[in-house]
Amino acid sequence: DLVMTQSPLSLTLTLGQPASISCRSSQRLVYSDGNTYLNWFHQRPGQSPRRLIFQVSNRDSGVPDRFSGSGSGTDFTLNISGIEAEDVGIYYCMQDTLWPKTFGQGTKVEIK
Amino acid sequence: EVQLVESGGALVQPGGSLRLSCAAPGITFTGHWVHWVRQSPGKGLVWVSGITPDGSATFYADAVKGRFTISRDNAKNTVYLRMNSLRAEDTAIYYCATLPWGLGDYWGQGTLVTVSS
Numbered sequence: 001d002l003v004m005t006q007s008p009l010s011l012t013l014t015l016g017q018p019a020s021i022s023c024r025s026s027q028r029l030v031y032s033d034g035n036t037y038l039n040w041f042h043q044r045p046g047q048s049p050r051r052l053i054f055q056v057s058n059r060d061s062g063v064p065d066r067f068s069g070s071g072s073g074t075d076f077t078l079n080i081s082g083i084e085a086e087d088v089g090i091y092y093c094m095q096d097t098l099w100p101k102t103f104g105q106g107t108k109v110e111i112k
Numbered sequence: 113e114v115q116l117v118e119s120g121g122a123l124v125q126p127g128g129s130l131r132l133s134c135a136a137p138g139i140t141f142t143g144h145w146v147h148w149v150r151q152s153p154g155k156g157l158v159w160v161s162g163i164t165p166d167g168s169a170t171f172y173a174d175a176v177k178g179r180f181t182i183s184r185d186n187a188k189n190t191v192y193l194r195m196n197s198l199r200a201e202d203t204a205i206y207y208c209a210t211l212p213w214g215l216g217d218y219w220g221q222g223t224l225v226t227v228s229s
Contacts, residue, residue, distance in 0.1 A: 049157060049219060094159075096211065099171055100171070103156055106156045
């Protein structure tokens, strides 16, 4: 199976500080249609996951513009321009270019 | 806010069976793939199974292949996950989700399956 590796596994930030989470795939994620199906999810404690970003850089409805995604091939990044209290939780990347869909191991974000 | 609704989670003995349901009161399921994703206690997300909008094709993770069966009844706007030969390692919160390539990603609140004697 395709392996997704995130780093760092944890981040402790002060309010307003920028954050960057990396996700690396074991194979290129470009599908035969030319698109790259790499997603980012956020899971707050005790809640279901919520998708933030699809196809590398597209924000889902209602997602604040402080969240942005970038990358290509095998290397992808989620950036948060200034962390807010509601952003705590775990962030996961997930590829759905190839079967089976696979998630990264998660990055835990906390506020100091 | 659209949300899916899972049900059917329970405590079951190893080797037992369970059927989970995923209903979609806010959307018409017929246009959506539906997937099951699980999360063991304190662990990350793992994709389990998926089904096409018309139910003609199904997909499974190796860990559940041959034991779990996904199906759907579009007339009832419901997707099911039949789980047989359950093992301790199947203990998890099971979420259903649409996981589209584009817009329209919906998740449920999850249902807890505990496999223990």
